[in-house]
Every structure is written in C-alpha cells, then in structure tokens.
Amino acid sequence: MKQLRRHIEEILPLTEKEFSFITSHFSKQHFKKGDYLIEVGQAVPQMFFVARGLLKLYYTDESGKDHILSFPREDWWETDYLAFNTKTKAKINLQCLEASEILCITLKDYQNLRKELPKIEHFFLEKATAGHIASQQRILSLLSSTAEVRYEQLLRRYPALLQRVSKTLLASYLGVSRETLSRLSS
Known part of the structure; x- marks a missing residue:
C-alpha cells in the first residue's frame, strides 16, 4: 500500500x-505468470493498480490474431473500462506476463471512495486524462507512423520493456511482424 500512497x-x-x-x-491479490485478471466474455468487477509485475492488455480478432493494447506495469491502472463501468462483459483480456501484486477496487468501492473523499476525484481525473492522452498518441502513431x-x-517511452517482454509480444504491440521487429532492433 506504500506504493499506492506514493x-x-x-x-x-x-x-x-x-x-x-x-x-x-482496496484488496491486495497476488497472481502468477499466465493468470488472467480479465477474460473476454466475463464480468469485470474490478479495476486494478499494478503494485508489482507486468501484464498485457489485448484483444483477439475474429481470425485469432492478438492485438496488444498496452503493457500495464508498476504504477499503472488498468481494466476493461467499458465493461467495468457499464457492468457488461469484457471484450479484452488482461493477463500476467510476470508474477504480479495487484491492488483491486470494485466499482462500488471506487464510486464510494470518490463520493466520500472528494479530493480523490482530482487524482482519478488526472490519471484518466493522462491515460486518454497516451491512448490517442498510440492510435495516431499506429495510423500515421512507420514501423x-x-x-x-x-x-524512448518504455525502454525497460525490451528486457521484460518477448520480441513476439513487442511486435504485436507495434503492429509489425517478428521479422520486421528483428530488423528494426538490429
């Protein structure tokens, strides 16, 4: 919890x-490498703060190809926000790439926390704004930038990921083939 406070x-x-x-x-949970926090088609009752570890948030298309949306790691908030906030079924997966320590909060607790401690609303607004900006930058990069x-x-943004994530997963995140990534990284 010290990490959350910081x-x-x-x-x-x-x-x-x-x-x-x-x-x-919040509740604290430990997950092993390979464990799912969210699976497509399931309810999404919690939002997650990554205290320790590395996850992958991904979507699998109709052909079975995975598209990695992000690699949540320490100090990241993640969930399937649409499913979490609307109490619908998940459309994306969230899986541990490393053993992870996660702080979990339910929608009811999240809403209560914001209601009973109004100043925390500012914190969550700042985090949501930063996340939205990062998502827009990523989308624009995928649409308009070369591999x-x-x-x-x-x-530049996430140099430590190169040591923590396989080239296959990085290639998926970048929207390129494994071969293209190998050529870029050599």
Missing part, C-alpha cells in the same frame, strides 16, 4: 486518515 501523493497530499480510508476500499518511428517511440 503514487497518489505525486498528485495530491494525503493525511493518515485519508490514506487509511482509501486503503479500506521504424513506432519502434523508436517505444524505445
């Missing part, structure tokens, strides 16, 4: 009482 306090200060109230809304430019952006 993460929140990068945006706003907390008293001991406020932080205690916040932590009362080489996308690879260079990955190196």
Whole structure:
C-alpha cells in the first residue's frame, strides 16, 4: 500500500486518515505468470493498480490474431473500462506476463471512495486524462507512423520493456511482424 500512497501523493497530499480510508476500499491479490485478471466474455468487477509485475492488455480478432493494447506495469491502472463501468462483459483480456501484486477496487468501492473523499476525484481525473492522452498518441502513431518511428517511440517511452517482454509480444504491440521487429532492433 506504500506504493499506492506514493503514487497518489505525486498528485495530491494525503493525511493518515485519508490514506487509511482509501486503503479500506482496496484488496491486495497476488497472481502468477499466465493468470488472467480479465477474460473476454466475463464480468469485470474490478479495476486494478499494478503494485508489482507486468501484464498485457489485448484483444483477439475474429481470425485469432492478438492485438496488444498496452503493457500495464508498476504504477499503472488498468481494466476493461467499458465493461467495468457499464457492468457488461469484457471484450479484452488482461493477463500476467510476470508474477504480479495487484491492488483491486470494485466499482462500488471506487464510486464510494470518490463520493466520500472528494479530493480523490482530482487524482482519478488526472490519471484518466493522462491515460486518454497516451491512448490517442498510440492510435495516431499506429495510423500515421512507420514501423521504424513506432519502434523508436517505444524505445524512448518504455525502454525497460525490451528486457521484460518477448520480441513476439513487442511486435504485436507495434503492429509489425517478428521479422520486421528483428530488423528494426538490429
């Protein structure tokens, strides 16, 4: 929970009482490599904060090809936001690439936390805005940049991923073949 506090306090200060109230809304869970936090077709009752570990958020198309949307890692918030907020079934998967320690919050607890501690609303707004900006940048990059430019952006933004993620998964994230990625990285 110390990591969560540090993460929140990068945006706003907390008293001991406020932080205690916040932590009362979370549960801590440990997952093994390969475990799913979200599977397509299932309910999505929680949002997740990655305290330790690495995940992949991905969509599988009708032909069976996986499309990686992101690699959530330490200090990232992730879920299938549409399914979580509308109480519908997941359309994307969230799977552990490493053993992971995850802080989980239900929709009811998330809503209660925001209602009972109004200043946390600012924190979640800042995180949502940053996530939205990152998503738009990623979409624009996929639509308008060459494979080489996308690879260079990955190196600049997330250099540690190269040591934590296989080339096959990185290629999927970049929207290129494994061979193209090998050519770009040599």
